[in-house]
């Protein structure tokens with residue numbers, strides 16, 4: 123594989139069409155985007171550190187990252203998240219993705235990030251760039267009518283993609299478990315929220331001055347009986363988490379299956395009545411309930427001194443490093 127491919131910063135005027143084509147060729151974009159979604163995508167790119175690699179003067183590979191923070195032992199550490207790595211159909215297997223990824227790693231280190239992370243397409247590739255696989259995410263598929271929390275008797279507010287600034291602020295304030303990551307730009311929330319017309323949010327404005335305190339955002343894979351995928355939940359207290367589960371239970375007369383990525387420190391099974399019976403009854407069917415675990419994310423250290431500092435925090439530590 124050739125190395126040291128030349129890369130350069132993305133330039134919207136010069137590269138927008140080529141980068142659009144790359145996204146379409148890999149299947150990350152299809153059809154024409156409605157204007158709000160196209161605008162959200164443009165903002166997402168603008169708020170990113172975006173790098174391209176050319177063939178014959180045309181961008182054929184695109185990679186991007188965004189700054190954020192990771193909660194490590196209760197303290198935020200500076201984080202950079204790789205959000206895209208794509209190579210066009212004519213440019214594969216010549217090291218362009220590797221070169222743009224390496225440029226992002228270098229840039230994030232220079233910008234002061236302690237740790238970098240990404241969602242991997244598969245395991246194996248990013249190890250070449252120093253990444254290792256993180257913890258499992260647990261996906262819980264359950265019948266919301268079997269949640270053992272009280273129905274939510276308060277009326278929630280409806281949220282739409284137009285509320286993305288408030289939703290993003292609430293996500294940044296959310297109760298985070300060890301290792302949880304937030305990306306700074308609200309473009310991340312807006313771009314996801316505008317992905318599909320049928321997606322919706324429900325929440326409560328219990329914060330000072332009516333500030334959004336807790337909410338969830340849902341993609342009804344199949345409107346009607348579901349499955350409904352909860353794309354994110356944001357809450358500041360565990361009582362608020364239980365209230366959000368209550369909202370899902372409210373939908374349980376109609377919706378047969380909900381998918382939640384378990385927040386850190388939570389086991390959805392604790393909140394279900396007779397989960398084994400339900401699993402046996404629904405086995406093999408469209409609404410089968412089950413939990414599955416997969417590690418989707420990889421991470422690497424960028425600043426060893428600060429990373430060791432975060433691990434050691436108040437305690438003294440002896441560290442030996444093999445390079």
Ligand SMILES: CC(C)(COP(=O)(O)OP(=O)(O)OC[C@H]1O[C@@H](n2cnc3c(N)ncnc32)[C@H](O)[C@@H]1OP(=O)(O)O)[C@@H](O)C(=O)NCCC(=O)NCCS
Nearest residue numbers: 123207208209214215216217218219220243244245246247
């Ligand atoms: C993934 C992708 C960006 C790679 O682009 P590329 O420019 O062809 O990649 P590179 O030339 O830098 O690297 C290719 C090398 O990686 C290797 N590789 C690819 N996947 C691998 C894996 N899972 N494990 C180990 N090696 C892997 C290839 O075998 C090849 O190695 P070789 O040259 O030693 O044979 C490209 O396939 C793509 O755009 N896919 C669709 C979008 C996508 O999934 N992006 C990743 C998001 S995380």
